[in-house]
Amino acid sequence: MRQAALLAVVVLLAAALAFIPFDSGETPRALTPEDATAAARPDKTATDHAAVELAAPGASAGLETELADSEGATASARTSVAAMDTTLDSGPTHPVRVRVVDETGAPVAGAAVHAHHGPRARGDAVAQAATDLDGYAELADVPARFELLAEADGYVLEQSLRGTLESALDADDAVLVVRPAVHVTGVVVDASGAPVEGVRVAIGAPTIFDRMTTSPGVYRAGHGAATAHSNTAGRFELGPVADREHMLTAETPGYVRARVAAQPGTPVRVELDRGAGLEGIVFEADGTPAVGALVRSGSMPTSERVTTDAQGRYVVWGYARPTSGDESGDGFAREAVAIGPRAANSTTSPPYLLVLHEGHAVQVLQPVRPRVDSPAVQDVRLAPAHEIAGRVLTADGTPVAGAEVWIEGTNEVDPGYVTSRRTTWEYMAGIADIETDTDGRFAFDRLYGGLWTVHASFPDDRRTVDVETRAGVDDLVVRLDREALDKVVLAGRVTDGLTGAPIPSFRVVPFVGGMGRFYDVEDSDGRFRVAGLPPGPIRVSISADGFANGSLGERNFALGEHLLDVQLLPTRELVLRVTEDGEHPTDSVQVRVLDSSGAELMLPTGDSGRSSSVWLRGGETGLRGLPAARVTVIATASDGRVARAAIDLAADVLHELTLDLEAKPVEPQEPTTDVLPWVFALAGEESAADFVPTAIGGDQDRDVLGTYFGRHVPDGGATITFEDTEGVTAATVAIEVIAPGNAFTAPTYRIETSFPDGSSSQEGVGAIPNVELAAGRYTVRVDVPGYPAFERIYEVPALDESGWFLPLPLAGE
Structure with a gap:
């Protein structure tokens, strides 16, 4: 309630009067013929042939797929670009008739329309034409995997067309909408108003929620991102972008990333915040200052790098401001931090500090506690x-020159993003990858002690040999044998589950130990071959534009080649409406979709996000990316009511479904009151009779402020128990004093309220208890160390709009 919240504030205020690794990351490499050959090897040692229809991943599978497929995971090693049929001019082509219009639907004449190899406009345009007076353009030879773009003077394109063509595409499904183009200008300054040079300023491509067209395999994608950097005066010009409001981001090392709304025609002023910072001295192992050590702040999305001075001192800024808890830190910290798997929805990570210095082991401290000001x-x-x-x-003992060697130790850091490799200290420092010299030699230094894994591969082959060793070894021999490198081989063909036609462009992601590696494959016959995987549990995810994601559940693979015939189903869109009593649209409904086996499907939530459920707002939502198959849609209201229905999505691209919830039963509600108990000691000649429970509202808030100014819970904390007339405990409140206060300094508390049904609520530090009780008579018992037991009967009134402040005065010790 407003009054209860106000009192909590009043009482307490009255008492108070980077992620970028050091030159690190895997270099994207193409699959070699050994990695990706279209034909199955005749001398395979295993013939595990599985025909699997992959409609869409279940919840657990889809989570890892989305982590691997996130555009935000820029540090991830997108190691492939594939390899079977790699020429861009191969494959069938189709004629396309395009229409370009403005935001009002009026034709745009003279616009240049370009067709590129898809899905992301790779290479030069392979077909182009200009629009006529009615906005139409005809392109004769558009590749089956394509992206269509349009350019027109004074306009900018925000939605391209992408996908897979099975036949000619008509202008009814090939409409490109352009908007008037503008440039966004502005200035970037720091907190003092001084200009900041070199700041990266960006406007991203718009998120397209209505992606699907009525043509199978053809969809809309966001286009029109723009970036710029501020000059010496802090000024920038960004564009062209569409003439509408945009969200602008600005980031540079040493500052927290800023997000500002940008209106066309209005210069933008971006004020960067230094956030929180650390300073200190870096000592060498013998205790002398480390001069010239490289120090980096670990804070998303940018980090600051500095070098220690002649006294070993450093100062770094750009950490996000702490939201609660201790904002300072000091002393030495040398313990490794154990980092488990990241949650998919995690957006923050503990800040860290990375130090790299010649002659010493790389060091990472996490968490650190930077401070503002x-x-x-x-x-x-x-x-x-x-x-x-x-x-x-x-x-046979021949040295391998140019072999790629990389190492993994045991110490990890949580950088705040997901990569395809473990984020070990050495990886984040950029000292984990090298190439052998002409004699096949390699050497890694600045390593910490313990166990290490050394991975090595031929220069033209990404399959690795993995050797375990201990730090301090200087004569390690790693032998590469191409025949032995195959390890586990996954090979097969990806086809359309409805037509049987091969899918010429797709992504294969094998997951080993929860970590996935991307293999983007282009092959006109839909064939793939992925080799070099370790034996054991592997889960395979397959995705292609215009098709529902598929996943082959985790299974154990032995050494040898395993053939997988994979069928993906085209995507469908479902417009879902949920009503109450068949008439009124309902709100706040959670929607899940199950496939024919009962597994939950991962539902798109934006351009790249996915979730096992979505919330319906306003009675209607569009569910995209569903497989062309029979699915079950389940809608669950916040009060537990459920409606479900099965629907076959195979026939058409767009479907509609209405689910009806039964009317919510009207149950009599017992009147309740927010009770705000407060424990304090009596002083001087004060009597408990001087303090009576007060309903909070209006001018009484000011009376409470004066009456209870500076009164705190005793340092030993307190336990408050509420019992009803039957002697049953209705609620228990435990107040822990974290830091004591005085008349001018507020103490800090941790408050936990528990109820007989086992539920509990943890209130924030510095809050006042707030217990919802049914109106009626209660025995209130207060236990405080060092004070006599307190027990009294109170009649809790029924108050709809006010909180009931309950003072609990204690007699002296």
Whole structure:
């Protein structure tokens, strides 16, 4: 309630009067013929042939797929571009008739329409034409996998067309809408108003929610992103972009990323916040200051890098401001932090500090506690460095020059994003990857002690040999044998589950231990071959534009080749309406969709996000990316009412479904009141009779402010128990004093309220208890260490709009 919240504030206020690794990351590489050959090998050692129809992943599978497929995971190793039929001019073509219109639907004459190889406009245009007076253009040879773009003077395109063509495309389904183009200008300054140079300013492509067209396999995609950098005066010009409001982001090392609304025609002023900072001294292993050590703040999305001075000192900024808890830190920290799998919906991570110095082991501190205004002190003591060195040889002992070698230790950091490799200290520092010299030699330094895994591969083959060793080894020999590198091989063909036609462009993601690696495949016959996987549990995700994502559930694969015939189903869109009593649209309904096996489907929530459920607002929603098959739609209201129906989506692209919830039963509600109990000690000649329960509202708030100014819960904390007339405990409130206060400094509390049904509510530090009780008589018992037991009977009134402040005065010790 407003009054209850106000009182909580009044009483307490009255008492108070980066993610970018150091030059690190995997370099994208194409699959080699050994990795991706279209034909199945005749001498395969295993013939595990599975015909699997992949409609869409279940909830657990889809979660990992989305982590791997996130455009935001820029540090992820998108290692492939594939390889079977790699020429861009191969494959069938189809004629396309396009119409370009403005936002009002009026034709745009003279616009240039370009067709590119899809799905993301790769290479030069393969077909182009200009629109006539009615806005039409005809392109004769558009590739089956395509993207259509349009350019017109004074306009900008915000939605391209992408997908897979099975036949000619007519202008009814090929409409490109352009909007008047503008440039966004502005200035970037710091908190003092001084200009900031070199800030990356960006406007992203719009999120397209109505993606599907009525033509199978053809969909709309966001287009029209723009970036710029501020000059020495802090000024920037961004564009062209569409003439509408945009969300602008600005980021640079040493500052927290800013997001500002940008209106066309109005210069934008972006004020960057330094956020929180750290300072300290970096010491070498012998205790002397480390001069010239590289120090980096770990804070999403940017990080600041500095070098220590002659006294070993550093200062870094750009950490996000702490939201609660301790904002300072000091002393040494050298313990490794155990990092488990990241949750899919995690958006923050503990801040960290990375230090790299010659002759010493890479060091990461996480969490650190930066502070606003003045940086918190965080000294760092480095440890001596270890080395791992050796040679990479073939099976007959020939040195392998240019072999790629990378290492993984045991210490990890949580950087705030997901990658295809473990985010170990050395990986984040950029010292985990090298190539062998002409004699096949390699050497890693600045390593910490313990167990390590060394991975090595031929220069033209991404399959690896993995060797375990300990830090300090300088004569390690890693032998590469192409025959042995195959390990587990997954090969097969991806086809349309409805027509049987091969899908020429798709992505294969094998997941091993929850980590996925991308293989983007282009092959006119839909064939793929992925080799070099370790034996054991592997889950495979397959996705293609215009098709529902598919997933082959986790299974154990032995060494050898395993053939997988994969069928993906085209996507369908369902317009869902949920009503109450067949008439009134309802709101706040959770929607889930099950496939024919009963597994939950992952539903698109934006351009790249997915979830096992979505919330329906306003009585209607569009469900996209569903498989062309029979599915079951389940709508669950917030009060537990459920409506469900099965629908076959195979026939048409667009479907409609209405689910009806039964009317909500009207149940008599017992009147309740928000009770706000407060425990304090009597002073001087005060009597408990001086303090009576007060209903809060209007001018009484001011009376409470004066009466209870500076009164705090005793330092030992308190436990308050409410019992009804039957002797049953209705609620228990535990108040823990974290830091005591005085008449001018507010104490901090942690408050937990528990109820007989086992539920509990944890209130924030510094709050006042708020207990919802049914109106009636209660025995209130207060237990405080060092004070006599307090027990009294109170009559809790029925108050609809007001909180009931319950003072609980304690007699002296």
